[in-house]
Amino acid sequence: xxxxxxxxxxxxxxxxxxxxxxxxxxxxxxxxxxxxxxxxxxxxxxxxxxxxxxxxxxxxxxxxxxxxxxxxxxxxxxxxxxxxxxxxxxxxxxxxxxxxxxxxxxxxxxxxxxxxxxxxxxxxxxxxxxxxxxxxxxxxxxxxxxxxxxxxxxxxxxxxxxxxxxxxxxxxxxxxxxxxxxxxxxxxxxxxxxxxxxxxxxxxxxxxxxxxxxxxxxxxxxxxxxxxxxxxxxxxxxxxxxxxxxxxxxxxxxxxxxxxxxxxxxxxxxxxxxxxxxxxxxxxxxxxxxxxxxxxxxxxxxxxxxxxxxxxxxxxxxxxxxxxxxxxxxxxxxxxxxxxxxxxxxxxxxxxxxxxxxxxxxxxxxxxxxxxxxxxxxxxxxxxxxxxxxxxxxxxxxxxxxxxxxxxxxxxxxxxxxxxxxxxxxxxxxxxxxxxxxxxxxxxxxxxxxxxxxxxxxxxxxxxxxxxxxxxxxxxxxxxxxxxxxxxxxxxxxxxxxxxxxxxxxxxxxxx
Numbered sequence: 001x002x003x004x005x006x007x008x009x010x011x012x013x014x015x016x017x018x019x020x021x022x023x024x025x026x027x028x029x030x031x032x033x034x035x036x037x038x039x040x041x042x043x044x045x046x047x048x049x050x051x052x053x054x055x056x057x058x059x060x061x062x063x064x065x066x067x068x069x070x071x072x073x074x075x076x077x078x079x080x081x082x083x084x085x086x087x088x089x090x091x092x093x094x095x096x097x098x099x100x101x102x103x104x105x106x107x108x109x110x111x112x113x114x115x116x117x118x119x120x121x122x123x124x125x126x127x128x129x130x131x132x133x134x135x136x137x138x139x140x141x142x143x144x145x146x147x148x149x150x151x152x153x154x155x156x157x158x159x160x161x162x163x164x165x166x167x168x169x170x171x172x173x174x175x176x177x178x179x180x181x182x183x184x185x186x187x188x189x190x191x192x193x194x195x196x197x198x199x200x201x202x203x204x205x206x207x208x209x210x211x212x213x214x215x216x217x218x219x220x221x222x223x224x225x226x227x228x229x230x231x232x233x234x235x236x237x238x239x240x241x242x243x244x245x246x247x248x249x250x251x252x253x254x255x256x257x258x259x260x261x262x263x264x265x266x267x268x269x270x271x272x273x274x275x276x277x278x279x280x281x282x283x284x285x286x287x288x289x290x291x292x293x294x295x296x297x298x299x300x301x302x303x304x305x306x307x308x309x310x311x312x313x314x315x316x317x318x319x320x321x322x323x324x325x326x327x328x329x330x331x332x333x334x335x336x337x338x339x340x341x342x343x344x345x346x347x348x349x350x351x352x353x354x355x356x357x358x359x360x361x362x363x364x365x366x367x368x369x370x371x372x373x374x375x376x377x378x379x380x381x382x383x384x385x386x387x388x389x390x391x392x393x394x395x396x397x398x399x400x401x402x403x404x405x406x407x408x409x410x411x412x413x414x415x416x417x418x419x420x421x422x423x424x425x426x427x428x429x430x431x432x433x434x435x436x437x438x439x440x441x442x443x444x445x446x447x448x449x450x451x452x453x454x455x456x457x458x459x460x461x462x463x464x465x466x467x468x469x470x471x472x473x474x475x476x477x478x479x480x481x482x483x484x485x486x487x488x489x490x491x492x493x494x495x496x497x498x499x500x501x502x503x504x505x506x507x508x509x510x511x512x
Contacts, residue, residue, distance in 0.1 A: 117163075121147070124154030124163045125171065147171040150330060167329040168304035174330050175305060177313040178337070179323040182294075187287045190244040190256035191229060192263055194275070195282040200233040203241060207231075210278070214243065217274050218265070223248050224257075233347070235339035242286065259285040294324065302327040 123129075124143045128136045139155065143163075146152035150167035167174065185191050196203060203210065207228060214226045229242040245257040263285045265271060275283065289297075301310035305327050313325040328334055408416075426432050460468075 120156070120160060120163050121154070121169065121171075124156035128154075128156035130155050130158060144171070148173045150174060166304075168302075170304055170306065172304055172329070176328045176334075177305065177309060177325050178328055179313075179317060180326045181322055182324050183286050183288050185259075185286050185288060187258050187260055187285075188256060189287075190259050190262060191242055191286040192244065192259055192266065193282075193284050193286055194241045194243060194280050195234065196239045196241060196279045197237070197281050198239055198279050199237050200231060200239045203231055203239045210241070213278055217271055218245065233343060235336070235343050238281070259287050289324075297324065304329065 124140075125147055126140060128139050128143065130136060130139060143154040143156065143165075146154060146165045147169055148171060150165060150169065150172035152165050154163040154165055156163070166172075211226045211228065215224065218224055218226070225246045225248070227244055227246060229244055230240075231242075232240045234240050244259075245262055246254050247257050248254045263283065266275060266283050298314055301307045310325070314320075317323055317325060328337065403412075426436075428434075
């Protein structure tokens with residue numbers, strides 16, 4: 001299982017999924033499953049909408065962690081598209097057409113309800129009639145402040161419920177539009193993103209147990225194989241795991257399970273509960289958008305975003321083929337975007353440091369190879385010159401034998417005259433011979449004082465060097481043996497001298 005660290009950067013939509021219990025992967029290998037023995041690619045049992053962009057659950061949409069962290073131009077930082085904002089918010093704008101575009105939007109727009117909501121909001125901000133005196137003006141300013149902040153309730157009439165101010169309301173000031181990368185993977189690639197509320201080190205240390213647990217959740221079918229495409233660290237001690245499932249047929253062929261089919265299985269109520277027990281907080285597909293989907297998203301501004309700002313964001317898009325404008329609402333989303341960018345900056349710096357280390361090692365190795373190569377080239381040059389001289393000598397001897405007994409020919413006579421002329425020029429005192437003698441004297445002088453500096457080092461053949469070492473070793477052994485013989489002879493001489501001295505002393509005593 002190879003880890004692909006080149007996955008698109010950025011995360012989004014981590015707030016929509018329910019929080020899973022903290023802790024380790026304690027349930028690995030022991031999780032009970034009720035999905036049956038075969039992998040059932042049925043529709044999710046707990047989805048509250050029939051379309052992809054429904055109003056309740058949009059976690060299957062292929063954005064989220066697949067989006068990059070490209071910063072927007074002039075309108076603020078970009079953000080990822082996911083369940084945090086939800087594409088369901090895009091459907092709350094007033095729409096002139098009730099078209100489904102192939103089932104993307106299954107719920108018709110409720111224009112009267114939105115119109116009443118807008119009227120009530122305007123009344124709460126401009127002319128509340130709650131108290132009937134000058135305090136209504138103060139209440140209007142307070143409602144304006146709440147609307148600008150994007151939180152609270154706006155009371156404006158005793159007979160009408162208050163207006164709930166959210167960050168999606170048109171008057172909220174803490175909004176911006178940025179850009180996120182669109183995924184480029186096909187549905188046939190089968191990539192599904194699982195976000196765990198665990199650290200990357202914990203995921204990697206128990207990766208095999210995680211794969212086995214996911215296989216059990218899929219029904220334990222032996223024809224299915226769970227593979228990990230990549231693991232990436234996310235902010236707030238979360239980890240993104242990209243997986244795909246390979247299905248083997250009885251005839252030996254294999255294929256990847258489509259991403260939408262695998263995601264639909266994960267969204268079933270019982271399967272989703274088991275994933276939450278493993279620590280999964282979010283699951284989504286990583287698939288590209290169709291041109292119709294992109295067009296529909298760009299035509300309808302998100303909830304609370306001014307249409308003029310949305311149109312300007314589309315004009316300022318630096319790369320409309322790869323990036324899509326997305327809203328950022330509130331400081332929480334801005335903080336999340338900042339954390340994602342900081343995380344990706346650290347990962348890029350780590351990769352850059354690793355690349356620097358690898359490049360430095362490669363440069364050192366190349367320098368060593370260059371030095372070795374230069375030495376070998378010099379050696380081969382000397383060998384080539386030696387072989388050229390030997391070849392010339394062989395040719396000379398062969399030519400002498402071939403011309404033996406023949407008279408000197410005209411071309412040979414001409415060549416001899418040229419050689420004699422060159423020899424005379426060389427032997428002339430003021431010509432090349434004098435200069436050569438001067439150079440030779442300088443070379444001898446430099447050799448005498450040991451100041452010769454040559455760019456090339458002489459090379460001694462290994463066999464010749466071995467013979468020299470062996471000869472010097474033998475000479476040293478011979479000298480050692482000779483020294484030992486001399487020492488023995490000196491000991492003998494001393495012993496003889498001592499014996500002679502004793503004999504003379506005895507004789508002298510006898511004569512006395």
